[in-house]
Amino acid sequence: MFPDLTRDDVFRIETARLWLRWPRAVDAPAFARLASDQDVARLMTCLPQPFGPVEAGDFVLGARRANADGRGLVLALAPRNDPGAFVGMVGVQSRAEIASGDADLVLGYWLGKPYWGQGLMQEAIEAVLDMAFMLPDAQTIEAPVREGHVASRKVLARCGFPKPPAGASHSVITRDAWLSARAGVASRIALPLH
Ligand SMILES: CC(C)(COP(=O)(O)OP(=O)(O)OC[C@H]1O[C@@H](n2cnc3c(N)ncnc32)[C@H](O)[C@@H]1OP(=O)(O)O)[C@@H](O)C(=O)NCCC(=O)NCCS
Numbered sequence: 001m002f003p004d005l006t007r008d009d010v011f012r013i014e015t016a017r018l019w020l021r022w023p024r025a026v027d028a029p030a031f032a033r034l035a036s037d038q039d040v041a042r043l044m045t046c047l048p049q050p051f052g053p054v055e056a057g058d059f060v061l062g063a064r065r066a067n068a069d070g071r072g073l074v075l076a077l078a079p080r081n082d083p084g085a086f087v088g089m090v091g092v093q094s095r096a097e098i099a100s101g102d103a104d105l106v107l108g109y110w111l112g113k114p115y116w117g118q119g120l121m122q123e124a125i126e127a128v129l130d131m132a133f134m135l136p137d138a139q140t141i142e143a144p145v146r147e148g149h150v151a152s153r154k155v156l157a158r159c160g161f162p163k164p165p166a167g168a169s170h171s172v173i174t175r176d177a178w179l180s181a182r183a184g185v186a187s188r189i190a191l192p193l194h
Contacts, residue, residue, distance in 0.1 A: 104140050
């Protein structure tokens with residue numbers, strides 16, 4: 001699904017405030033610490049609990065494998081002025097990897113609690129959607145939605161995901177909807193600083 005461009009760990013996307021880069025083994029301690037916060041962990045049902053540096057290291061390895069094989073683009077988030085730091089993750093993976101819904105790609109994302117409320121995830125998701133919809137095979141991307149998860153629903157709506165029907169477990173955005181919503185809007189992807 002993903003091209004050679006994204007299959008090497010020098011690949012990155014820059015936005016106004018973020019680096020989106022491949023996760024690395026050295027991210028595991030920060031990943032474990034931020035994802036173990038109870039306010040994050042209760043929303044991240046895909047991660048085992050307890051989630052320590054070993055589990056985080058395993059997740060990083062799996063993400064790197066998916067990226068290298070072209071099955072996904074799973075990226076660590078770092079402040080643009082501190083690319084070695086780790087503040088959360090965003091990614092899309094081929095649906096076959098996740099086995100839910102019927103979209104081509106499945107979006108996942110989370111941010112460490114100290115970084116909430118600054119609009120960072122919208123910036124990250126829009127950059128990933130820009131990149132993912134450049135791929136000829138990606139026609140639809142689904143995102144999980146949870147009843148009552150107001151912050152996440154707001155972010156998805158601001159990124160252009162349609163309001164899901166009551167009781168739905170995910171929302172799907174199509175390439176056409178994305179491209180027409182973004183017509184005339186500057187891409188979130190910024191020119192590299194370095
Ligand atoms: C959901 C999440 C990605 C939102 O990212 P974010 O960059 O903080 O989002 P924003 O800054 O754009 O905030 C979105 C809205 O949520 C609100 N919000 C942010 N943090 C909040 C909090 N702790 N409690 C309640 N509302 C909050 C914001 O006020 C904002 O609404 P407003 O602009 O109308 O005021 C982030 O909170 C997160 O990663 N949470 C834990 C993991 C998770 O839920 N992942 C998604 C799984 S489906």
